[in-house]
Structures are given as C-alpha cells and as structure tokens.
Amino acid sequence: MKKIILSLAIVTACLARLNAQNVFNWESIPLDPPFFDNTYGILTETVNCVVATASCNVISMNPSGHVGCHDFFGSYGTSGKVLETPIGGSTLYISFNTPIDISTIYLAHHPASTVGETFTVTPIGGASTNYIFTESINGTNCLVNFQQVTGLEINVSGGDLIELDNIEWTKNFATNISAQTNVSCNGANNGAVTVLGSHGAPYTYAWSPSGGNAATASGLSAGIYTCVVTNNCGATAKPNSAGYRASSINNNSVISN
Numbered sequence: 291m292k293k294i295i296l297s298l299a300i301v302t303a304c305l306a307r308l309n310a311q312n313v314f315n316w317e318s319i320p321l322d323p324p325f326f327d328n329t330y331g332i333l334t335e336t337v338n339c340v341v342a343t344a345s346c347n348v349i350s351m352n353p354s355g356h357v358g359c360h361d362f363f364g365s366y367g368t369s370g371k372v373l374e375t376p377i378g379g380s381t382l383y384i385s386f387n388t389p390i391d392i393s394t395i396y397l398a399h400h401p402a403s404t405v406g407e408t409f410t411v412t413p414i415g416g417a418s419t420n421y422i423f424t425e426s427i428n429g430t431n432c433l434v435n436f437q438q439v440t441g442l443e444i445n446v447s448g449g450d451l452i453e454l455d456n457i458e459w460t461k462n463f464a465t466n467i468s469a470q471t472n473v474s475c476n477g478a479n480n481g482a483v484t485v486l487g488s489h490g491a492p493y494t495y496a497w498s499p500s501g502g503n504a505a506t507a508s509g510l511s512a513g514i515y516t517c518v519v520t521n522n523c524g525a526t527a528k529p530n531s532a533g534y535r536a537s538s539i540n541n542n543s544v545i546s547n
Contacts, residue, residue: 314342314457316371319359328360333373339490339523340461341387344373344454348380357382366398366429368455374400378449385441388461388489389415392436396455398429399446407448414441463525464488465517468505473512481510483517490521 318335321327332355333344345355358374375382397409405428411421416438423432436442446452465485473481484506487493494503496518501507507515520526 312337312340312459312461314459315369315455316359316373319371321360321371328358330356330358330376333357333359338461338525339388339521340390340459342457343385343387345383345385346375346377346380347383348375348377362398362453362455366400366402366453367431368396368398368429368453370455372398373452373454375452378451380452382444382452382454383441384444384454384457385414386439389438389440390459390461392434392439392442392457392459394456394458395421395432395434395442396430396457397432397444397446398453398455399448399450400453401450402428404448404450407446407450409447410445412443412445413439414443415439462488463490463521463527465519465527471508473510477511479509479511481512482506482508483510483515485517485519487519487521487527490523490525492522494520496520 314335314337316333316335319329319333322329335342344357344359346357348354348356356376358376359371360374361370362368362372364370373382392413395411397411399407405426406424407428408422408424409430409432411432411434413420413436416436418434418436418439421432421434421436423430442457444452444454465487467483468486469482469484471480471482473479483501485495486505493505495505496503497507498516498518499513501510501515501517507517518526
C-alpha cells in the first residue's frame with residue numbers, strides 16, 4: 291500500500307471597511323438672490339459619493355414634489371441653509387442612493403408661534419423603527435440610530451413647515467470578494483481573485499506584491515496578497531488582516547497496489 295500526500299492551495303479573502311463621519315448640510319445647493327435667497331426644486335446634495343435627494347408630497351404645486359432651500363441665518367439653532375417643505379402639514383422625503391447609517395438629524399419648524407410640536411421621522415429600509423419626539427424648544431438635534439437606511443419620511447404636527455438642517459451619517463466603504471479561483475495544486479500559479487468596492491464607482495485597484503491594477507488579480511501562486519481599493523471620491527478600503535492568503539490543506543489519498 292502506498293500513501294500519497296496531495297497538497298492543495300486555496301485562496302481566501304478578508305473584508306475591509308472604512309467608516310467615515312459625514313454631514314449633509316445643504317450648503318452646496320445654490321440659492322437665487324437677491325429676493326429671498328432661496329430656491330425650489332427636487333434638490334440634491336452629494337457628499338463622499340452618497341447622493342441625498344429631497345422632495346415632498348405636495349402635488350398642487352407646479353411642478354409637484356418641490357421643496358425649498360434657503361438660508362435660515364441661524365434661526366432656531368440652525369447652522370445655515372436648511373430644507374423646507376413648501377406647504378404646512380406636508381411630508382418631507384429624503385432618499386439616498388445607497389444605504390447609510392444616520393446618527394443625528396436637526397429639525398425645526400416655521401413659523402415658531404407654538405412650541406411642543408411632535409415630529410415623526412420614519413426610516414426607509416434597514417431594520418430601524420420610527421423616531422418620535424415632542425420638542426421642548428423649536429430646534430432640536432435628534433439623536434437617532436438608523437442603520438442601513440435608504441430614505442427618511444419626516445412629518446410634524448400643527449400644520450407648520452418642516453425645517454431640516456444637518457444630517458450626520460456614516461457609510462462603510464468595503465471591499466469584498468465577488469469571485470475566486472483556487473490554486474490547482476502545490477507549486478502552481480493559476481489562482482485568481484476578484485474584488486469589488488461597495489459604492490462610489492469607478493474604482494481603482496492596487497494589488498501587492500503582485501496582481502496588477504485591475505479588479506481581478508490572476509496568475510497567483512500560494513502567498514499573501516493585499517489589494518487597496520479606492521472609490522471615485524477618494525475613500526480607501528484595505529483588508530482588515532494580512533490580505534488575500536493562500537493556505538495549504540493536506541488531503542490524504544490511499545492507493546492500493
């Protein structure tokens with residue numbers, strides 16, 4: 291009886307993430323002076339490759355769904371430009387082009403003739419529940435814990451206009467493995483790995499010590515490989531351990547003569 295040991299190399303991978311704190315503050319939205327220093331439309335702001343789009347449920351305006359952006363000049367504790375619903379009692383919608391995690395939302399209402407209005411913020415997507423609070427002053431920085439949401443639906447009691455200031459959020463820029471080919475046998479160099487970024491395409495790739503500058507590194511032998519992925523906004527994700535590894539597994543095959 292002869293015992294033959296076959297050594298196989300298998301390429302495995304690690305997930306890389308980079309958390310970044312970001313703010314939608316609407317300061318990039320141009321206004322239309324000199325009359326009221328405001329603008330109306332389906333308004334958008336882009337921060338680190340994430341796009342926030344603001345609209346409302348008002349269909350009586352022409353065109354429908356438009357919201358306002360104007361400089362609130364620090365009223366009610368706001369920091370500058372705010373989004374505003376055009377008609378009292380309407381709903382403000384904010385959508386995101388990719389899921390994000392939200393930690394704070396600054397809300398106020400206008401006119402400030404009453405205090406004690408109740409806001410309801412409904413997260414869209416993810417598994418988070420509604421955030422409901424009754425204000426003690428007009429202008430509140432709401433601490434929330436919305437995970438992986440793709441939008442917000444905001445309402446206020448009393449028929450006032452909603453004023454939305456900063457939204458603080460994070461987005462995990464990650465790399466993951468979309469395909470891999472194992473090294474066929476010990477000493478071979480026919481392994482391959484393909485990595486992708488989570489958002490903000492197009493991406494650039496830098497493999498080391500070899501593998502090139504494409505999403506797929508091919509012609510790999512057993513070893514340790516690292517890929518740095520950078521998205522279109524400059525966010526960089528690196529593996530959270532040594533990189534793309536090749537490890538040996540011994541399979542015992544018994545052959546009888």
